[in-house]
Amino acid sequence: xxxxxxxxxxxxxxxxxxDRKRIVVKIGSSSLHHMSTGELNxxxxxxLVRELCELKNQGKxxxxxxxxxxxxxKKVLNIAPTDKExxxxxxxxAVGQARLMMIYQKLFAEYNHTTAQxxxxxxxxxxxxxxxxxxxTFTELLKLGVIPVVNENDTVAIHEVEDTIGxxxxxxxxxSNLVGADLLILLSDIDGLYTDDPRSNKNASFISFVDKLDDxxxxxxxxxxSNIGTGGMSAxxxxxxxxxxxxxxxxxxxxxxxxxxxxxxxxxxxxxxxKSCRDDGFDIAxxxxxx
Ligand code: GLU
Numbered sequence: 001x002x003x004x005x006x007x008x009x010x011x012x013x014x015x016x017x018x019d020r021k022r023i024v025v026k027i028g029s030s031s032l033h034h035m036s037t038g039e040l041n042x043x044x045x046x047x048l049v050r051e052l053c054e055l056k057n058q059g060k061x062x063x064x065x066x067x068x069x070x071x072x073x074k075k076v077l078n079i080a081p082t083d084k085e086x087x088x089x090x091x092x093x094a095v096g097q098a099r100l101m102m103i104y105q106k107l108f109a110e111y112n113h114t115t116a117q118x119x120x121x122x123x124x125x126x127x128x129x130x131x132x133x134x135x136x137t138f139t140e141l142l143k144l145g146v147i148p149v150v151n152e153n154d155t156v157a158i159h160e161v162e163d164t165i166g167x168x169x170x171x172x173x174x175x176s177n178l179v180g181a182d183l184l185i186l187l188s189d190i191d192g193l194y195t196d197d198p199r200s201n202k203n204a205s206f207i208s209f210v211d212k213l214d215d216x217x218x219x220x221x222x223x224x225x226s227n228i229g230t231g232g233m234s235a236x237x238x239x240x241x242x243x244x245x246x247x248x249x250x251x252x253x254x255x256x257x258x259x260x261x262x263x264x265x266x267x268x269x270x271x272x273x274x275k276s277c278r279d280d281g282f283d284i285a286x287x288x289x290x291x
Pocket of ligand 1: 028029066067068071152154166169
């Protein structure tokens, strides 16, 4: 059964984002790296961490879903970004994830916040006991005031191999579902949803507010415009399906400037806002199993 709210204007709905209490933010590899060198953009990471600490200081629960393990590992091990061999990527993920966490922990500690690493696979969700345990861990960490930093466990589950949750856009929607988040912010390399790919169609127009997901489902385009990370617009719409059904509002926004995070949570007009429409019958384990 769907929990439908009375019709609100975009202005009214955006204004409500100020009151969101449990926020998941997803940042992708392409937003974390310098495109020219493939090195981490530390200034940006620092700004991202500051934004998240500020949300935390406002009394909100914050979860970060960060990609970058494989890209960082490749850089550390001097492996070409184009190398697609699965064991190589898995080894890179193992090295890169540790490096990434080291940097996040250092940055969050500067603002007196504690982080925790949570690595998930498809089994974390489809297996009832695993899902229950993961839910308990998230709940306890948030109760303790910790900021969980989440990624897929790419060392054991990888995109080319079955049994992966998929891309981190989808993972962040799954996490939102698991923890009962009321806002998910997907930081992308594009301002939000357009009627067509604005890189190839100058007439594409920006969509600021999606009241009903069905109206926009065929607008997702496969390409991201970048060659690191995964997850084009269709992946984001796939994530939106899970978020919206789980009762989580979702915003896709440009991660070029991470100050967009506080602008969104102040109710300002940034990114594309997907209005949630909770479906009590929506079962995330079942949904993933059927994918
Ligand atoms: N889990 C992958 C990584 O950390 C990224 C997946 C994605 O960007 O969707 O490298």
